[in-house]
Amino acid sequence: MEDVLIVVLRAVHILLGTLWFGFGMLAMLILHPAAERMGERGLTLLRLFYGYTRFGIAMPIVSIGTTLAGVILWLMRSDGLTDLVAFTSTGDLVMIVGAVAGLAAFGHGVAATGKYSEAFAKASIAYDENPSDENMTALKAAKTKLDLHGRISGWMMLVAIVCMTSARYLA
Numbered sequence: 001m002e003d004v005l006i007v008v009l010r011a012v013h014i015l016l017g018t019l020w021f022g023f024g025m026l027a028m029l030i031l032h033p034a035a036e037r038m039g040e041r042g043l044t045l046l047r048l049f050y051g052y053t054r055f056g057i058a059m060p061i062v063s064i065g066t067t068l069a070g071v072i073l074w075l076m077r078s079d080g081l082t083d084l085v086a087f088t089s090t091g092d093l094v095m096i097v098g099a100v101a102g103l104a105a106f107g108h109g110v111a112a113t114g115k116y117s118e119a120f121a122k123a124s125i126a127y128d129e130n131p132s133d134e135n136m137t138a139l140k141a142a143k144t145k146l147d148l149h150g151r152i153s154g155w156m157m158l159v160a161i162v163c164m165t166s167a168r169y170l171a
């Protein structure tokens with residue numbers, strides 16, 4: 001029974017983790033740089049994306065799911081928290097770096113990136129309803145913070161996924 005639970009948790013963790021990383025990279029490497037090149041049309045692109053797609057719902061689901069499944073797996077598959085089953089001591093070390101980066105990405109996502117993404121989504125809708133200078137200023141302020149914190153989250157996720165995907169077969 002425990003074996004089945006581990007298989008399910010592992011599948012959930014890897015599937016959601018890959019989506020979380022992929023969504024983050026889509027925003028950081030594709031959408032935001034394109035928006036930067038497109039000027040005013042780029043701001044419209046980001047307004048439509050953050051304001052009207054399910055991105056703002058998908059990110060909390062995939063990040064909470066990945067982190068929760070990862071923490072449960074860690075508790076079930078480690079001895080004294082630092083010795084993971086099926087990993088060498090080098091693998092354990094790399095996994096610890098990955099887990100710290102993943103937990104930091106999650107915390108930073110909740111405290112900053114998610115917050116500014118929501119602020120940008122709300123400002124996008126407010127600007128559509130009333131395209132005033134004041135709403136444009138709020139929109140641009142939220143975008144500046146979202147650009148910065150989205151990049152920070154993205155780099156932390158990159159460290160987490162590189163460590164987690166490379167640790168298993170390290171000698």
Ligand code: HEM
Nearest residue numbers: 014017070071073074077099102103157160161164165168
């Ligand atoms: C951006 C965040 C994360 C991503 C993309 C990610 C991705 C992955 C991937 C792809 C694997 C499979 C590696 C393999 O079996 O060779 C894995 C394994 C694992 N991850 Fe994560 N992970 C993340 C965060 C976390 C966090 C925060 C924790 C817990 C604190 C965690 C705990 C684990 C554990 C325990 C395993 C090994 C499961 C086993 O024993 O087979 N992960 N992760």
